Amino acid sequence: MTTSSEWPRVELAQVPSLERAREIADLVYKSCRLKDLETEEAFAVMYGLGRFNVKLTKLEAVNGGFEALLFPGYDNDKFMILADSYVSGNSNEERYMRIAHEIGHSFFYDRKSKIKLLKQSIITKNIEEEKFCDEFASQLLKLIQRR
Numbered sequence: 330m331t332t333s334s335e336w337p338r339v340e341l342a343q344v345p346s347l348e349r350a351r352e353i354a355d356l357v358y359k360s361c362r363l364k365d366l367e368t369e370e371a372f373a374v375m376y377g378l379g380r381f382n383v384k385l386t387k388l389e390a391v392n393g394g395f396e397a398l399l400f401p402g403y404d405n406d407k408f409m410i411l412a413d414s415y416v417s418g419n420s421n422e423e424r425y426m427r428i429a430h431e432i433g434h435s436f437f438y439d440r441k442s443k444i445k446l447l448k449q450s451i452i453t454k455n456i457e458e459e460k461f462c463d464e465f466a467s468q469l470l471k472l473i474q475r476r
């Protein structure tokens with residue numbers, strides 16, 4: 330049986346459970362066929378299939394700036410992810426976590442229209458959504474790095 334790798338169709342209008350966050354990470358891992366790939370390769374595959382354009386830049390997270398940002402509708406059908414290039418220590422771990430966290434946010438958009446399905450207040454950050462994205466990111470990293 331041959332299956333092609335593809336970005337899973339997940340569009341969330343509500344913040345699901347943390348268990349579901351881990352399931353979606355499993356789904357991405359399997360659908361994109363990330364098994365046996367190095368971390369860098371695995372992320373490159375996800376950027377391609379998920380149509381993410383990722384740029385590292387100075388966001389000054391240490392000085393209270395953002396760690397990373399997601400922009401939908403970039404270049405028509407892509408998501409742009411900006412991630413702070415600065416990481417404490419020497420590992421890429423933090424950088425990958427930030428990027429995976431932003432990928433988590435992409436599931437709250439209608440992929441076609443790039444309109445956010447999850448309605449939320451502009452002023453109050455959705456803490457549940459943040460928790461979901463953290464859980465998704467740590468599970469995804471765990472899967473990719475257990476090889």
Ligand SMILES: [Zn+2]
Nearest residue numbers: 430434459462
């Ligand atoms: Zn976030």
